[in-house]
Amino acid sequence: MSVLLNRRRMLGMSVVALSGLASLRASAQSKIATSKSDALIVVDVQRCFTKGGSLAVPDGDAVVPLINTIAKKFANVVLTQDWHTPGHVSFASSHPGKKPFDVIDLPYGKQVLWPDHCVQGTEGAGLHPDLAIPHAQLVIRKGYNKDVDSYSAFLEADSKTTTGLGGYLKTRGIKRVFVCGLATDFCVAWTAQDARKEGLEALVIEDAARGIDAQGSLAAAWTKMLAAGVKRIKSADLA
Ligand code: VGL
Numbered sequence: 001m002s003v004l005l006n007r008r009r010m011l012g013m014s015v016v017a018l019s020g021l022a023s024l025r026a027s028a029q030s031k032i033a034t035s036k037s038d039a040l041i042v043v044d045v046q047r048c049f050t051k052g053g054s055l056a057v058p059d060g061d062a063v064v065p066l067i068n069t070i071a072k073k074f075a076n077v078v079l080t081q082d083w084h085t086p087g088h089v090s091f092a093s094s095h096p097g098k099k100p101f102d103v104i105d106l107p108y109g110k111q112v113l114w115p116d117h118c119v120q121g122t123e124g125a126g127l128h129p130d131l132a133i134p135h136a137q138l139v140i141r142k143g144y145n146k147d148v149d150s151y152s153a154f155l156e157a158d159s160k161t162t163t164g165l166g167g168y169l170k171t172r173g174i175k176r177v178f179v180c181g182l183a184t185d186f187c188v189a190w191t192a193q194d195a196r197k198e199g200l201e202a203l204v205i206e207d208a209a210r211g212i213d214a215q216g217s218l219a220a221a222w223t224k225m226l227a228a229g230v231k232r233i234k235s236a237d238l239a
């Protein structure tokens with residue numbers, strides 16, 4: 001009898017010990033470990049989109065030190081640069097009578113008009129001077145066709161001209177991308193959604209991105225991203 005009791009007590013204890021272990025493991029597991037098949041895509045962290053820039057994103061500079069830290073967790077990093085021609089179709093100045101943030105119809109659909117920004121080879125188009133990711137392997141430039149905008153790092157706004165990024169990532173065995181940078185509701189959102197279309201897992205690191213938020217565009221972008229299967233995470237979720 002006493003042997004039986006002891007055994008019961010031992011069983012009970014081991015269940016408690018096991019469940020403690022299980023919850024420890026669960027909290028460790030909820031952190032995301034990165035591997036060789038992951039890439040970090042750092043979107044448009046350029047002078048034009050940060051303090052003093054022609055299309056400065058509110059609090060845009062705040063992402064720079066965080067992205068520098070996060071990038072150390074990734075073996076594969078891709079940087080993007082918005083890279084427009086002078087007189088680009090997305091500039092309000094290219095459309096007499098229009099002003100920044102007006103919306104016009106172009107052959108490929110609605111286009112928000114912007115102040116002139118990220119003109120090829122200008123200082124404003126340069127990467128933010130404090131961005132420090134020496135191990136980044138690829139810089140992909142986009143928006144370089146004068147008559148077509150490209151928020152996405154994969155596909156231009158005509159929905160058919162590719163930048164080549166999808167092929168590059170596929171060739172390199174990348175299965176999952178983490179997207180951060182500027183601006184959450186435009187280039188980050190379109191890049192993350194197009195990553196899904198390329199068959200990649202896509203996660204946006206929310207605190208490593210900032211939005212422009214013109215007319216509710218930030219909330220709308222999150223709704224679209226989540227519907228497309230993009231996951232919303234924070235930098236602290238990374239192991
Ligand atoms: C962007 C507006 C115009 C961006 C680029 O990087 O989010 N936004 N061009």
Ligand code: ZN
Nearest residue numbers: 082090118143
């Ligand atoms: Zn642009």
